[in-house]
Amino acid sequence: MKLLADIERNHEALIAIRRDIHAHPELAFQEQRTSALVAKRLSELGLEVHAGLGKTGVVGVLRSGTSKRSIGLRADMDALPMPENNRFAHCSKNPGKMHGCGHDGHTAMLLGAAQYLAEHGKFDGVVNFIFQPAEEGGSAGAKAMMDDGLFERFPCDVVYGMHNLPGVPVGVFGFRAGPTMASSNRFDIVINGVGGHAAQPHKSVDPILIAAQMVQALQSLITRSKNPIDTAVLSITQIHAGDAYNVIPAQAVIRGTLRTYSVEVLDLMESNMRRIVTKLSEAHGATGELQFLRCYPPLINWPKETEFAADLAEKLFGADHVDRATPPHTGSEDFSFYLEKVPGSYLFIGNGEGDHRADVYEGIGPCELHNSNYDFNDALLPIGATYWSKLVEATLTA
Numbered sequence: 001m002k003l004l005a006d007i008e009r010n011h012e013a014l015i016a017i018r019r020d021i022h023a024h025p026e027l028a029f030q031e032q033r034t035s036a037l038v039a040k041r042l043s044e045l046g047l048e049v050h051a052g053l054g055k056t057g058v059v060g061v062l063r064s065g066t067s068k069r070s071i072g073l074r075a076d077m078d079a080l081p082m083p084e085n086n087r088f089a090h091c092s093k094n095p096g097k098m099h100g101c102g103h104d105g106h107t108a109m110l111l112g113a114a115q116y117l118a119e120h121g122k123f124d125g126v127v128n129f130i131f132q133p134a135e136e137g138g139s140a141g142a143k144a145m146m147d148d149g150l151f152e153r154f155p156c157d158v159v160y161g162m163h164n165l166p167g168v169p170v171g172v173f174g175f176r177a178g179p180t181m182a183s184s185n186r187f188d189i190v191i192n193g194v195g196g197h198a199a200q201p202h203k204s205v206d207p208i209l210i211a212a213q214m215v216q217a218l219q220s221l222i223t224r225s226k227n228p229i230d231t232a233v234l235s236i237t238q239i240h241a242g243d244a245y246n247v248i249p250a251q252a253v254i255r256g257t258l259r260t261y262s263v264e265v266l267d268l269m270e271s272n273m274r275r276i277v278t279k280l281s282e283a284h285g286a287t288g289e290l291q292f293l294r295c296y297p298p299l300i301n302w303p304k305e306t307e308f309a310a311d312l313a314e315k316l317f318g319a320d321h322v323d324r325a326t327p328p329h330t331g332s333e334d335f336s337f338y339l340e341k342v343p344g345s346y347l348f349i350g351n352g353e354g355d356h357r358a359d360v361y362e363g364i365g366p367c368e369l370h371n372s373n374y375d376f377n378d379a380l381l382p383i384g385a386t387y388w389s390k391l392v393e394a395t396l397t398a
């Protein structure tokens with residue numbers, strides 16, 4: 001595939017940056033070292049640097065020409081609270097923390113594009129390089145940056161983000177218009193009955209029996225209460241009640257997660273869940289309460305911007321490197337907050353099908369995201385940086 005020669009020449013330097021970030025993973029909102037590295041690099045390149053958005057986020061602004069047109073490109077910077085099992089030289093130096101999702105690579109790719117555009121870019125307008133903290137674990141760094149005025153201070157006509165995808169060949173881009181990643185929501189259900197002697201159930205209101213029925217009733221909402229064409233996943237992941245063999249407890253707690261691809265289905269599911277929780281508890285003489293927390297909204301790619309981004313990838317790398325109907329993911333992504341406000345698209349880049357890790361030991365599993373043996377594929381760095389650079393030039397045509 002044909003890449004920008006000026007970026008290919010920087011491949012080794014980009015690898016060094018990527019591995020440096022990989023070796024020093026930092027968790028959500030603690031990305032001090034990473035954001036300092038990013039800010040330093042951006043100011044060396046002559047960009048206007050704004051640090052401290054969403055605590056540890058950084059925005060680099062690059063202007064060319066006179067146009068007010070603008071584009072935002074986003075890389076996430078945080079690592080995961082998990083141990084790394086790799087043994088190569090650049091593996092994590094911070095015990096219990098690991099770049100297991102490739103955000104080290106996303107950051108390095110975007111820095112590569114910033115360098116190219118600062119030195120050679122031909123465009124007319126404003127590029128906002130958004131280095132975002134805290135994508136993982138529902139921390140919503142995207143929302144934190146928006147709460148700090150991201151789009152008011154750095155207006156973007158369009159915004160794009162990119163994630164590596166293991167199992168897809170290197171340099172194959174995935175696009176999808178419309179709902180692409182699920183909303184992520186958590187719930188807590190508390191059933192208050194009346195505790196008592198297990199040998200005299202008629203003198204108590206047993207919350208465990210209600211909880212057992214409630215699991216089934218909630219699950220039936222998936223098949224009976226929404227249009228079968230719409231997707232929703234409801235998983236009960238915790239049930240807590242009781243401490244003794246001979247005591248009916250007074251309370252049972254149920255927890256779990258709900259995923260949907262649209263806000264409409266989410267609204268419907270939440271209200272139906274609330275009805276089941278209160279009325280089923282009431283039917284048994286208990287009280288039930290649902291606490292529902294919406295973490296990340298569904299990620300819905302804008303059709304026009306997605307098509308534009310896919311057309312460009314096809315023009316640059318050929319139709320065999322473009323999947324215009326990449327399958328939707330049940331995972332979540334806080335880039336969805338941006339897309340609620342600004343047109344744009346979230347795309348995927350293949351991280352490779354096989355093993356590209358610097359060391360491979362027997363018995364080590366496939367290179368999957370959030371796996372202790374994952375590593376971002378350095379071969380992607382010039383590909384992603386080339387794509388970002390060309391996307392800017394195609395959007396802000398000089």
Ligand SMILES: [Zn+2]
Pocket residue numbers: 100101136369370
């Ligand atoms: Zn992740």
Ligand SMILES: [Zn+2]
Pocket residue numbers: 101102103135163
């Ligand atoms: Zn990720």
